[in-house]
Amino acid sequence: DVKVTQSSRYLVKRTGEKVFLECVQDMDHENMFWYRQDPGLGLRLIYFSYDVKMKEKGDIPEGYSVSREKKERFSLILESASTNQTSMYLCASSPTGYSYNSPLHFGNGTRLTVT
Amino acid sequence: GNSVTQMEGPVTLSEEAFLTINCTYTATGYPSLFWYVQYPGEGLQLLLKATKADDKGSNKGFEATYRKETTSFHLEKGSVQVSDSAVYFCALSGSSNTGKLIFGQGTTLQVKP
Numbered sequence: 381d382v383k384v385t386q387s388s389r390y391l392v393k394r395t396g397e398k399v400f401l402e403c404v405q406d407m408d409h410e411n412m413f414w415y416r417q418d419p420g421l422g423l424r425l426i427y428f429s430y431d432v433k434m435k436e437k438g439d440i441p442e443g444y445s446v447s448r449e450k451k452e453r454f455s456l457i458l459e460s461a462s463t464n465q466t467s468m469y470l471c472a473s474s475p476t477g478y479s480y481n482s483p484l485h486f487g488n489g490t491r492l493t494v495t
Numbered sequence: 496g497n498s499v500t501q502m503e504g505p506v507t508l509s510e511e512a513f514l515t516i517n518c519t520y521t522a523t524g525y526p527s528l529f530w531y532v533q534y535p536g537e538g539l540q541l542l543l544k545a546t547k548a549d550d551k552g553s554n555k556g557f558e559a560t561y562r563k564e565t566t567s568f569h570l571e572k573g574s575v576q577v578s579d580s581a582v583y584f585c586a587l588s589g590s591s592n593t594g595k596l597i598f599g600q601g602t603t604l605q606v607k608p
Contacts, residue, residue, distance in 0.1 A: 384538070413595060422501075422584060422600035423539075438595070470538055483529065484596055486538035 383407070384487040386471050392493045399458040401490050403471030410475070412454035413484065414438075414446065417468040429454055461494045468492075497522045501585050501599035508575055508606050516570040516602045518559075518585035526587040528552075528561050528568040529596065533582040542570075542583070575606045 387402035405412065411430050415423040415438075425438030427446040435446050443465060447455045454473075458465055468491050472484040502517040520528065527546045531539040543552030548563035557572045568585060585599040 411595075415598075420600055422499075423598040425595055425597075428595050472539075483541040483544060484531075484539070486531075486540070488536070488538045 384471055384473055384485050386469075386487040386490050388490050389488065390491050390493075392495065393458075393461050394495055395462060397458075397461045397494075399461050399492065399494075401456040401458075401469055401471075401492070403454045403456070403487055404452050405454075405473040405485070406452065407473070407475065407485075408451065409473035409485070410451075411473060411482075412448065413472040413474075414444075414454065414456045415470045415472065416440070417470055417489070423470065426456065458492075461492075463494050466492060466494045497526065497587060497597050499585050499587055499597055499599035501583075501602050503600075503602070505603040505605055508604070510577055510606055510608050511574045512606075514570070514572040514575045514579075514604070516583055516585075516604070518568045518570065518599060520566050520568065520585075520587050522566075522587055528559070529586040529588075530557070530559055530568070530570050531584040531586060531598075533584065533601075535581070539584060575604070577606045577608055580604055580606045 384405045393399050413428040414426045424440050429435045429448045445457045468489050470489045471487045474482040498521045529544045530542040532542045533539045543554040545552040545561035551560045559568050559570045582601045582603050584601045586596040
């Protein structure tokens with residue numbers, strides 16, 4: 381089975397801190413994604429990457445950046461955390477570079493609280 | 496742009512009741528459609544998918560049919576169990592062929608014994 385591992389289950393950070401959320405997948409997938417999940421809003425795409433060192437903005441990239449130095453690892457960075465970034469963050473991967481049909485494989489999420 | 500709209504929840508049912516969760520979409524081209532499920536404390540898992548019009552996806556007793564004429568992909572199950580209590584997300588593939596998905600807002604299902 382594909383495993384997508386997010387490094388932290390719960391994080392509490394202070395306003396203004398730089399925050400790193402880490403995600404690792406073990407199936408050599410090309411695509412990796414960061415979503416945030418908020419009640420009533422579903423999942424919204426922050427950034428995605430379809431290859432090492434490649435990244436593209438999703439629907440809500442403001443206040444975030446990403447890094448993909450190795451194929452298996454995709455990091456989400458909050459440059460200066462703010463309270464409106466308190467959310468559940470979900471990492472996902474999918475197996476092929478370009479496909480309408482490939483399902484996403486999700487990690488268990490990181491619940492981030494910014495105080 | 497592409498979008499997905501789901502019925503609002505929560506949906507509360509008794510065990511063995513019939514379930515329908517409505518999902519409609521707006522899309523250009525010919526997207527694939529998906530249902531994902533999120534059990535408490537876990538990430539999302541693929542429940543079923545359909546890749547072209549009139550396809551029926553099915554898994555674990557759940558079914559959904561890709562209806563292009565009504566732009567719908569409603570999720571159904573004939574007899575729900577307490578273990579089906581979860582959040583259900585409808586999703587479609589994005590307009591560009593990059594593998595990203597667009598999700599609905601999610602529908603919480605509570606099944607009572």
